[in-house]
Amino acid sequence: EVQLVESGGGLVQPGGSLRLSCATSGFTFSDYDMHWVRQAAGKGLEWVSRIDTAGDTYYSGSVKGRFTISRENAKNSLYLQMNSLGAEDTAIYYCARESTVRDMDVWGQGTTVTVSS
């Protein structure tokens, strides 16, 4: 069974940092591009970042320069390093697998990040 399991969320003060992880199983992780998508409470989905199989990275304008996406194929894991966090980053963060036809065909259950003093 294909699974994505996020972890690392929590409460962090404004200006702080947090590292999210996404553990994957049930497929050959190194063969797939991966995404982070977030959702603030009561709001819509917002694309955050993407990393392709070559390790090339892409970011939304709202996080570029503050967040860093990475992957460790040997551990079948995806990461999101988040720095200079603000209240606007408070959200559920989902990792998602990009299929060969460029949709997001598998999603994790999400991990909650709260930025507050």
Place this chain on the structure above:
Amino acid sequence: SYELSQPPSVSVSPGQTARIPCSGDKLGYEYAFWYQQKAGQSPVLVIYEDNRRPSGIPERFSGSSSGNTAILTISGTQPMDEADYYCQAWDGTSQVVFGGGTKLTVL
């Protein structure tokens, strides 16, 4: 930046057909993808490449695209279809864009 526009809400009676539009300048040459998100759950892909249905998605879900508008159609809508629906596309490069989402109410 590129945007996809969806109506905030759509209402439909059980058994009727629901249509949820998504408009964006690049939908004429970029595929639309659709996700269903029920309350408290993660999104689920229901349509890919404008009109293709993943395995396990009921046949009552279909998609179409013409010009700059993609449409998700749910035929014979059931109470279990009540959810938020999001369209998604690529901006022509390597950026992903989601529509604002449409809350489907079945009443």
